[in-house]
Amino acid sequence: MMDAIHVKKFGSVITDKDVGSEILRLAKEQLSTHGRVQIDLEGVVTMATYCAKQIFGTLYIEMGPENFFKNISIANASDDVKSLIQLGILNALNAD
């Protein structure tokens, strides 16, 4: 059974690249085991742009848009966190 990753357990503000790295690792672990993962952002107020790209930009690039959509669900993200995630992905896509 797929477990959601509750990001809030790392804090309401994600501002540490080691934390970002751990969330990415957990997501990949879930994908590897279950093929799907839910990343639950309830209670997460904001995150550094670096972490948004580190987690979501990396997954989007590595999986491709279709698999990212099909296999990753992002739950309970606030408007600001949604903006950050989208910026992180766009930046990763447009990287030199």
Place this chain on the structure above:
Amino acid sequence: MFTIVGKYIPGGVIQLGYIENINLVNVLILYKLMSFCGENRCILNTEIIADDPIIIQFRKYGLYPLLLSYVGNVSQVEREYKHLGVISDENFLIAPQALLRKDMYSHETIRTKYLPAIEDYYQHNKKGGLMILTCLSEILLNFWEHAVEDDRTVIVAYGTKDRIEIACADNGDGILTTLSRTYPNVKSKKDLIMSSIKKGVTSKKLTNHMGYGLWLINEITTRVGGRLHIFSEGGHIQNEYGKIKYFDSGNWSGTIIYLDLPLKSPVTISDIEGSIIKNSSQQLQINWV
């Protein structure tokens, strides 16, 4: 001070006795100068002369124990760092915090105590709190990245219900040093330092750095009519109520960021970038639930 590293010049006196009033950022600069002097063997048997006005200000911002530890017993410094704590009541918030890069204590304290305390204090103005936390998260991540060693940086936030001041000073790699490695063709100090507040400019291309940190902070400052000052390696960017200027300044080995934001009409990333994302030609496939 930065030119006498390791020289142990005898008989130095840091004279603070003439200071009648001092603000948050200058308290932090003085503290950093004294700590730099002590840790880098600049002056032998440093004597610090300070009268009540400056001691009162150091107490106000929670840095007095650290000041004392440099005057009296340097071995206490580490212990005193860990005594820094957030003080808040109904009317104000003072949040000094040590940033020791290799120390898990710093990371944990920021994650579990420091940022939540700020979030709690601004419960009455959640969007204002979010704006503050957005700026802090970029400042903190920048700090962790550019500090070259544990150079005993302290970040201080002083907030009321209506506004917040944040000051952070480090002696890590400054803006000029880091950007000149990435943009070797930009020769002008002014152009290099001013580029740090442009969107997408980063000293770490091909990484997860987006070059959004200082740009975002500057954009927020402009939109809310706040004040941002960035000092680094002889350059000074000033954003006062949306008017941005550059000045040459005295050399600071590292970077100082000072931010003063009114909280009456806060803005956040979705206000700034929301329409750009919506209108982007790249339609992202994201499964929001």
